[in-house]
Amino acid sequence: MPDRPPATTQTSAEDAPPTSDAESGSVAAPLPTGRPGKPAGPVPDPDAVDRSDASAVAVAAAVWMGSSDTVIDTSWYDASLRAAPFLTPQLLATFAAARPRSGPGREWLEWWEHRAFTTAEAEVSPDDQELADTLLTVYRKVTVRLTPVGRDGWRGEPVTYFQFITLSRASIRAGWQVEAVVDDA
Numbered sequence: 001m002p003d004r005p006p007a008t009t010q011t012s013a014e015d016a017p018p019t020s021d022a023e024s025g026s027v028a029a030p031l032p033t034g035r036p037g038k039p040a041g042p043v044p045d046p047d048a049v050d051r052s053d054a055s056a057v058a059v060a061a062a063v064w065m066g067s068s069d070t071v072i073d074t075s076w077y078d079a080s081l082r083a084a085p086f087l088t089p090q091l092l093a094t095f096a097a098a099r100p101r102s103g104p105g106r107e108w109l110e111w112w113e114h115r116a117f118t119t120a121e122a123e124v125s126p127d128d129q130e131l132a133d134t135l136l137t138v139y140r141k142v143t144v145r146l147t148p149v150g151r152d153g154w155r156g157e158p159v160t161y162f163q164f165i166t167l168s169r170a171s172i173r174a175g176w177q178v179e180a181v182v183d184d185a
Contacts, residue, residue, distance in 0.1 A: 030099035034078035039069035040117040041149070046085035051175025054133075058140040058165045059122045061086035061178045065163075066120030066144050070112040071151075075104035088168065088177045114150025121145045125162065135172050137179075140165045 049060045064083035068076055080095045087095070103109070111118075125141040133139065142163045148156030166180040 028101045030101050031074050031077070031103070033081065033099070034073035034075075037069075037072040039067040039072070039079065039082070040151075041067045041069070041119040043067050043120075049086070054138045054167045054176040055124045055140055057086055057167060057176040057178065058142050059124060061165065061181075062122035062142045062144050062163050063120045065181070066122065066146050067118055068111075069117035070108070071115055071117070075100050075108065077104075083178070086178050088179050091177075091179060091181070111148050111150070111156065114148075114152050114154040114156075116148045116150040116154065116156065118146045118148050122163075136170075137166065137168045138176070140167065 043064055044060045046060070050056045061083050064086065065080050067082070068079045073079060077095075077098075077100050081092075084092050122142050122144045125143045127141055131139045142165055143160065144163055145158055145160045147158045150156075162184040164182045164184070165178055167176045168179040169176050
């Protein structure tokens with residue numbers, strides 16, 4: 001799995017583990033967010049996703065959260081924020097408050113050297129769901145496969161991981177939104 005932080009293991013910025021400067025003992029400031037823009041890899045048009053289909057929303061959100069681009073992003077965090085059209089306001093606020101306080105890791109730096117982006121493919125896993133769906137809350141296990149692609153022709157090893165996604169809606173006529181995401185770690 002990439003050096004990617006789990007999507008919702010931290011509920012707020014205060015819960016994020018601080019990093020410190022060993023010499024001064026000060027807590028590191030959060031990393032800046034990346035630049036606005038669309039990642040180079042293919043992502044679904046948010047307006048074309050059928051919001052009445054919970055599985056379609058889960059897959060679209062997983063693709064957006066997995067679609068990083070080292071040219072516009074400073075870490076995996078930026079891709080999670082771009083998934084905003086599929087997230088509840090509460091989950092988006094959680095993501096926004098959990099800005100990373102340390103670099104994204106060795107793998108990200110390798111990708112950055114190649115000006116890489118990820119292509120993300122996702123599908124609802126056929127595994128049995130452990131929790132039963134209700135009219136207003138559903139659970140999906142999504143298999144995500146990321147392939148890093150460098151703008152210089154380099155291709156990294158594909159990475160596969162699972163996300164456990166909880167979706168909710170305000171009423172049976174409302175569209176589904178992602179309420180929680182937990183990466184297998």
